[in-house]
Amino acid sequence: ESEPLVLGIETSCDETGVGIVRGHTLLADALASSVAEHARYGGVVPEVASRAHVAALVPTMQRALAEAGVRLADVDAIAVTAGPGLAGALLVGVAGAKGYALAAEKPLFGVNHLTAHVAVDTLQHGPLPEPAIALLVSGGHSSLLLVDDLAGRVRPLGATIDDAAGEAFDKVARLLGLPFPGGPPIDRAAREGDPEAIAFPRGLTAPKDLAEHPYDFSFSGLKTAVARWVEARQRAGEPVPMGDVAASFQEAVADVLTRKAVAACQAHGVSTLVIGGGVAANSRLRLLAEHRCARAGLTLRVPRPALCTDNGAMVAALGSHLVAAGAEPSRLDLPADSALP
Ligand code: KG4
Ligand code: ZN
Numbered sequence: 001e002s003e004p005l006v007l008g009i010e011t012s013c014d015e016t017g018v019g020i021v022r023g024h025t026l027l028a029d030a031l032a033s034s035v036a037e038h039a040r041y042g043g044v045v046p047e048v049a050s051r052a053h054v055a056a057l058v059p060t061m062q063r064a065l066a067e068a069g070v071r072l073a074d075v076d077a078i079a080v081t082a083g084p085g086l087a088g089a090l091l092v093g094v095a096g097a098k099g100y101a102l103a104a105e106k107p108l109f110g111v112n113h114l115t116a117h118v119a120v121d122t123l124q125h126g127p128l129p130e131p132a133i134a135l136l137v138s139g140g141h142s143s144l145l146l147v148d149d150l151a152g153r154v155r156p157l158g159a160t161i162d163d164a165a166g167e168a169f170d171k172v173a174r175l176l177g178l179p180f181p182g183g184p185p186i187d188r189a190a191r192e193g194d195p196e197a198i199a200f201p202r203g204l205t206a207p208k209d210l211a212e213h214p215y216d217f218s219f220s221g222l223k224t225a226v227a228r229w230v231e232a233r234q235r236a237g238e239p240v241p242m243g244d245v246a247a248s249f250q251e252a253v254a255d256v257l258t259r260k261a262v263a264a265c266q267a268h269g270v271s272t273l274v275i276g277g278g279v280a281a282n283s284r285l286r287l288l289a290e291h292r293c294a295r296a297g298l299t300l301r302v303p304r305p306a307l308c309t310d311n312g313a314m315v316a317a318l319g320s321h322l323v324a325a326g327a328e329p330s331r332l333d334l335p336a337d338s339a340l341p
Contacts, residue, residue, distance in 0.1 A: 079319025
């Protein structure tokens with residue numbers, strides 16, 4: 001077997017993930033989540049997440065190795081998320097990965113969490129055609145990236161100027177009384193609603209904004225508009241049509257994301273759009289992206305929902321790509337960088 005066996009560790013937020021891949025083939029993807037511990041706070045509590053990673057890392061590692069039927073001694077390299085993310089959470093994975101790398105005498109690769117969200121698609125659809133445009137939408141990020149080379153050159157074209165798309169889903173869910181994280185319950189509620197019932201604003205799409213911020217996003221005005229609309233109904237003593245609010249909000253997010261992603265592909269002469277991050281699990285975003293890419297003659301690649309949210313497989317996928325590209329391993333004093341660009 002000539003393809004490298006790579007193990008990836010992810011601890012940037014609230015999921016402890018260990019994935020194992022051989023080349024582009026996924027062998028194991030073990031996950032432990034502290035999401036339930038954060039639910040009552042309506043968001044991830046960094047200290048709680050860090051402690052949960054400390055408890056979960058080694059057992060998750062054991063599960064992944066068992067699932068793949070390999071030993072640590074068999075792997076060719078260990079990859080770990082070095083940033084961006086929660087500082088204390090990242091430290092657990094980075095420190096753990098260094099320990100494993102040192103003990104097993106394996107090369108260590110510190111990787112960028114956002115690039116890993118793009119790389120995970122290779123596990124489902126094979127090598128990514130380059131250049132590609134990546135739309136990265138998660139709880140912490142909403143970015144459009146020009147991917148010249150997954151192993152090196154990834155350039156940001158734009159990003160959110162306020163809330164991330166996933167953060168908007170979480171905040172709107174909260175004001176609708178839906179549980180955290182808000183994406184999945186809004187996605188479900190929206191199935192019973194009319195996406196055209198309420199005309200919520202599309203941030204940064206006025207002609208002047210498009211000229212100045214062609215690939216940037218803004219979701220805080222949308223969140224405020226939803227809050228005002230719901231409050232007005234409540235003040236009038238009328239019931240809040242949950243399905244219509246969820247569907248109309250979700251439509252506004254999906255509309256702006258797909259419109260700007262397609263525009264970025266066209267402006268840069270790129271024919272492949274890849275979507276990643278937790279919000280890429282959204283059913284309306286996936287459908288609208290499919291329609292608009294088909295109409296524009298673009299190839300769309302979106303990994304299955306389980307690969308979109310944080311996991312160890314995405315880190316292993318990028319690690320495997322780096323090994324294949326002959327990239328230089330990280331040093332064992334690799335820092336965890338919460339603000340990694
Ligand atoms: O990538 P991810 O798992 O973690 C971060 O790196 O942030 O993304 C989590 C985000 C949360 O905000 C969650 O509400 C959102 O992804 N999400 C969704 C869906 N599933 C998860 N948003 C919309 N629709 C979904 N089906
Ligand atoms: Zn993520």
